[in-house]
Amino acid sequence: MRISTRGEYGVRAMVYMALNYLDGDIPLSRIALEENISQQYLEQIFSPLRQSGLINSKRGAKGGYTLARSPEKIFVGDIIRALEGPIAPVECVSDQKKNEDCRCGKSDNCLARQVWEKLRDHINELLNDISLQDMLDWKH
Amino acid sequence: MRISTRGEYGVRAMVYMALNYLDGDIPLSRIALEENISQQYLEQIFSPLRQSGLINSKRGAKGGYTLARSPEKIFVGDIIRALEGPIAPVECVSDQKKNEDCRCGKSDNCLARQVWEKLRDHINELLNDISLQDMLDWKH
DNA sequence: TTTAAAGTTGAGTGAATTAGTATGTATTAC
DNA sequence: GTAATACATACTAATTCACTCAACTTTAAA
Numbered sequence: 001m002r003i004s005t006r007g008e009y010g011v012r013a014m015v016y017m018a019l020n021y022l023d024g025d026i027p028l029s030r031i032a033l034e035e036n037i038s039q040q041y042l043e044q045i046f047s048p049l050r051q052s053g054l055i056n057s058k059r060g061a062k063g064g065y066t067l068a069r070s071p072e073k074i075f076v077g078d079i080i081r082a083l084e085g086p087i088a089p090v091e092c093v094s095d096q097k098k099n100e101d102c103r104c105g106k107s108d109n110c111l112a113r114q115v116w117e118k119l120r121d122h123i124n125e126l127l128n129d130i131s132l133q134d135m136l137d138w139k140h
Numbered sequence: 141m142r143i144s145t146r147g148e149y150g151v152r153a154m155v156y157m158a159l160n161y162l163d164g165d166i167p168l169s170r171i172a173l174e175e176n177i178s179q180q181y182l183e184q185i186f187s188p189l190r191q192s193g194l195i196n197s198k199r200g201a202k203g204g205y206t207l208a209r210s211p212e213k214i215f216v217g218d219i220i221r222a223l224e225g226p227i228a229p230v231e232c233v234s235d236q237k238k239n240e241d242c243r244c245g246k247s248d249n250c251l252a253r254q255v256w257e258k259l260r261d262h263i264n265e266l267l268n269d270i271s272l273q274d275m276l277d278w279k280h
Numbered sequence: 281t282t283t284a285a286a287g288t289t290g291a292g293t294g295a296a297t298t299a300g301t302a303t304g305t306a307t308t309a310c
Numbered sequence: 311g312t313a314a315t316a317c318a319t320a321c322t323a324a325t326t327c328a329c330t331c332a333a334c335t336t337t338a339a340a
Contacts, residue, residue, distance in 0.1 A: 001141065001142075001143055001220070001224065001227050001228070001229060001263065002141075002228070002229060002230065002231075003141055003229050003230060004326090004327070004328085005243075005327075005328060005329090006327090006328085008230050008243070008252070008256075011252045011255065012244060012252045015251050015252055025286095027285080027286060027287090028286080028287080029285085029286080035244070036244070036245060038328090038329065038330080040329075040330060040331080041328070041329055041330085043287075043288075043289090044289095044328095044329085046287085047287095047288075047289080050287095050288095057286095057287060057288090058286085058287080058336095058337085059285095059286065059287045059288080059335070059336040059337060060285070060286055060287075060335090060336045060337020060338060061283095061284065061285040061286060061336090061337055061338040061339065062285075062286080062337075062338055062339085063285075063286045063287060063336080063337065063338085064286075064287085065287090076255055080141070084141065087141050088141070088142070089141060089142060089143050090142065090143060090148050091142075103145075103148070104152060104175070104176070105176060109279065109280065111155050111275045111276070111278055111279065112148070112151045112152045112155055112275075114275070114278055115151065115216055115267075115270060115275065116148075118266065118270070119263065119266060119267070122262060122263070122266050123141065123259065123262070123263065126258065126259060126262050127255075127259070130255060130258070135251045135252075135254070135255065136251070138251055138254055139249065139251065140249070144297090144298070144299085145298080145299060145300085146298090146299085165315095167314080167315060167316090168315080168316080169314085169315080178299090178300065178301080180300075180301065180302080181299070181300055181301085183316075183317075183318090184299095184300085184318095186316090186317095187316095187317075187318085190316095190317095197315095197316060197317085198307095198308085198315085198316080199306075199307045199308060199315060199316045199317080200306090200307045200308020200309060200314070200315055200316075201307090201308055201309040201310070201312090201313065201314040201315060202308075202309055202310090202314075202315080203307080203308070203309085203314075203315045203316060204315075204316085205316090
């Protein structure tokens with residue numbers, strides 16, 4: 001039950017962006033430096049964040065990234081899903097999958113499946129309810 | 141955010157054991173057949189389940205496995221933890237780890253960490269609350 | 281108009297993990 | 311003694327992870 005470093009770094013980077021929301025465009029070099037993450041790896045991470053519409057980019061000198069909307073409108077769930085795809089503890093309860101694709105072969109009376117569905121929904125509800133602004137507010 | 145097939149198969153096998161709780165010793169060959177899981181792989185999965193005290197084993201002909209206690213006293217969280225270790229979305233909120241080991245270097249004001257802690261606790265609370273008996277009761 | 285700073289893209293890579301197989305040993309019922 | 315079972319260890323092919331590397335495009339500023 002681990003998220004990858006993409007998700008982990010992505011959340012940290014987005015929190016950093018939220019903390020510095022008023023600074024305008026923030027170059028990756030700055031995030032890489034302050035969060036101690038490889039800049040080239042961050043580039044890979046920011047690409048799907050941009051494609052998901054969570055951040056805007058500006059190319060060229062003095063360019064960088066900005067949050068696409070205010071921190072209270074961006075949720076951890078958005079970030080994780082952008083970076084790791086649909087949140088699902090097993091393949092057969094992922095959005096793209098239908099019951100029939102289940103490894104277990106039980107089309108509708110798979111008791112285990114109901115656990116995975118509950119777990120999936122629980123995780124999504126939690127992560128969809130934590131905004132970047134919520135996280136900023138936690139700061140003592 | 142996936143669990144491994146060990147956890148997935150482990151839960152299915154344990155549900156099977158619960159469904160057939162009154163049958164006495166159940167050999168792996170039967171579970172492997174009915175749940176369509178490799179018997180050799182199941183052997184690897186049952187070893188930590190036994191070491192965690194969730195099942196008892198009897199060797200030799202007519203041997204097999206039985207639940208170590210009744211289905212209402214065995215929880216999905218027990219099974220997952222036995223097979224995958226502590227449930228934690230990132231390493232730095234795993235039981236074994238201390239704050240200082242965190243990749244981010246922020247000893248106590250890591251905002252991201254608080255998300256992972258909430259997520260960890262949420263998942264554990266859910267899985268610690270679903271017993272095998274609960275699952276049997278779901279059966280239409 | 282040049283230059284440097286920045287984003288964008290795709291390929292490559294070594295290490296680790298996953299999802300199993302394969303093989304052999306020990307124990308027990310009959 | 312034999313067959314059925316648990317137990318244990320080693321092996322492996324494929325995949326994923328966590329990056330690095332290299333090339334290109336765009337833009338601001340000198």
